[in-house]
Amino acid sequence: MEFDTIAAISTPMGEGAIAIVRLSGEEAFAIADRLFKGLGSKKLKDVPSHTIHYGHIIDPATGETAEEVMVSVMRGPKTFTKEDVVEINCHGGLVSVNRVLQLVLNQGARLAEPGEFTKRAFLNGRIDLSQAEAVIDLIRAKTDRAMNVALNQMDGRLSRLIRKLRQEILETLAHVEVNIDYPEYDDVEEMTHRMLLDKSRFVLKEIEKLLQTSQQGKILREGLSTVIVGRPNVGKSSLLNSLVHENKAIVTDIPGTTRDVIEEYVNVRGVPLRLLDTAGIRETEDIVERIGVERSRQVLKEADLILLVLNYSDDFTEEDRNLFRAVEGMDVIVIVNKTDLPQKLDMGEVKELASQYKIVTTSLKEDEGIDELEEAISSLFFSGSIEAGDMTYVSNSRHIALLNQAKNAIEEAISGVEMGTPIDIVQIDLTRSWELLGEIIGDSVHESLIDQLFSQFCLGK
Numbered sequence: 001m002e003f004d005t006i007a008a009i010s011t012p013m014g015e016g017a018i019a020i021v022r023l024s025g026e027e028a029f030a031i032a033d034r035l036f037k038g039l040g041s042k043k044l045k046d047v048p049s050h051t052i053h054y055g056h057i058i059d060p061a062t063g064e065t066a067e068e069v070m071v072s073v074m075r076g077p078k079t080f081t082k083e084d085v086v087e088i089n090c091h092g093g094l095v096s097v098n099r100v101l102q103l104v105l106n107q108g109a110r111l112a113e114p115g116e117f118t119k120r121a122f123l124n125g126r127i128d129l130s131q132a133e134a135v136i137d138l139i140r141a142k143t144d145r146a147m148n149v150a151l152n153q154m155d156g157r158l159s160r161l162i163r164k165l166r167q168e169i170l171e172t173l174a175h176v177e178v179n180i181d182y183p184e185y186d187d188v189e190e191m192t193h194r195m196l197l198d199k200s201r202f203v204l205k206e207i208e209k210l211l212q213t214s215q216q217g218k219i220l221r222e223g224l225s226t227v228i229v230g231r232p233n234v235g236k237s238s239l240l241n242s243l244v245h246e247n248k249a250i251v252t253d254i255p256g257t258t259r260d261v262i263e264e265y266v267n268v269r270g271v272p273l274r275l276l277d278t279a280g281i282r283e284t285e286d287i288v289e290r291i292g293v294e295r296s297r298q299v300l301k302e303a304d305l306i307l308l309v310l311n312y313s314d315d316f317t318e319e320d321r322n323l324f325r326a327v328e329g330m331d332v333i334v335i336v337n338k339t340d341l342p343q344k345l346d347m348g349e350v351k352e353l354a355s356q357y358k359i360v361t362t363s364l365k366e367d368e369g370i371d372e373l374e375e376a377i378s379s380l381f382f383s384g385s386i387e388a389g390d391m392t393y394v395s396n397s398r399h400i401a402l403l404n405q406a407k408n409a410i411e412e413a414i415s416g417v418e419m420g421t422p423i424d425i426v427q428i429d430l431t432r433s434w435e436l437l438g439e440i441i442g443d444s445v446h447e448s449l450i451d452q453l454f455s456q457f458c459l460g461k
């Protein structure tokens with residue numbers, strides 16, 4: 001089959017700062033070659049498949065350089081769509097990527113509809129329909145919320161907040177200067193210390209609040225990492241299958257799903273879950289032997305959500321108790337399964353141990369309780385600190401790193417005041433945090449930072 005060439009902005013998972021214009025179709029290379037300069041006399045259509053090239057996008061109408069880019073060339077059929085694919089990586093954010101998209105469209109590509117790349121993959125026989133639907137659902141679910149994050153940032157919510165904090169710091173620094181200039185007043189030192197502490201603590205608290213949102217940003221992009229644990233035979237695999245069948249598994253293009261942990265992506269009422277079933281392991285061999293204590297601990301430690309499965313028709317055992325211990329302090333939903341069978345489990349004991357957790361009873365065999373479980377999952381997620389739409393999420397790893405550094409600088413300033421460090425030293429720490437916050441919104445970005453950013457994203461693609 002042959003189709004026209006489509007293009008769209010596609011932002012890769014987990015890389016907020018990078019934006020990609022993706023082209024797919026017969027004309028992909030030709031269109032890119034009309035815009036791209038960087039290979040001397042060579043053309044993208046002649047380079048080996050699956051290679052990346054540095055260069056510039058030139059506006060053919062004016063001859064001006066529009067953007068600095070990295071271009072990936074992937075020749076069909078070894079691509080997601082089975083067609084020729086070109087990805088233009090722009091590092092200049094939304095404005096830059098939109099400009100490149102516009103140029104690509106001017107050259108004859110058509111703007112792809114949502115999910116159209118996936119549709120192509122299906123039409124070209126790369127994936128089957130249920131896979132295609134699942135991917136499209138995931139894209140929708142992910143983008144609805146992920147888009148809000150992006151839109152919020154575009155909206156300048158984060159920038160406004162950062163500006164406000166910088167203003168606070170600047171005013172504080174100014175006050176300190178004034179106080180230093182008028183030392184003849186009584187208790188001016190005392191006053192200066194008081195003010196420095198108050199203001200610094202305020203800024204610190206605001207930065208901490210922002211940092212707390214970063215975890216949620218990650219979840220939106222990568223899915224809530226959800227681990228199913230329980231003794232052998234309690235119904236872990238059945239649970240995974242139920243969740244997958246009710247919600248359509250997301251078949252990802254991501255390779256490397258390990259054999260020892262089964263991994264599925266599902267969309268539960270708008271919550272993207274990355275389900276990890278440790279079941280397969282236990283059934284064959286002792287978990288300790290198969291993956292080693294370390295590996296299973298690691299899987300648990302990195303989980304955002306634990307689904308702990310118990311057997312209603314069996315006694316509560318020492319192993320169950322150990323599981324509760326292993327997941328202490330995490331977000332846990334307890335699932336009491338096999339309620340179609342005669343009761344043996346002491347529910348009083350379960351309720352006592354699981355007092356701070358939500359308990360859901362299910363009979364996976366009879367298809368009962370899945371709705372309640374889905375409800376529990378979505379309310380746990382949405383009732384948390386995430387409030388519908390009007391929150392500022394920090395989801396960009398560079399921003400997170402800068403916020404952490406700014407936080408450290410503020411903490412230095414606070415402990416400096418507390419320990420009676422000379423004011424000019426405290427001023428240095430405050431100024432430092434002011435600069436770091438500025439880097440987030442691009443107010444004091446150095447050349448080297450841009451280089452670094454760019455090289456990072458080149459590696460990532």
Ligand code: GDP
Pocket residue numbers: 230231232233234235236237238239279280283337338339340341362363364365366
């Ligand atoms: P796992 O070892 O924890 O992964 O457990 P499985 O999901 O493989 O289930 C073990 C056995 O229990 C299978 O034979 C399932 O069919 C059965 N099973 C799972 N859920 C239920 C249930 O709700 N009721 C009954 N009666 N059997 C179930």
Ligand code: ZN
Pocket residue numbers: 235236237238279280283
């Ligand atoms: Zn199983």
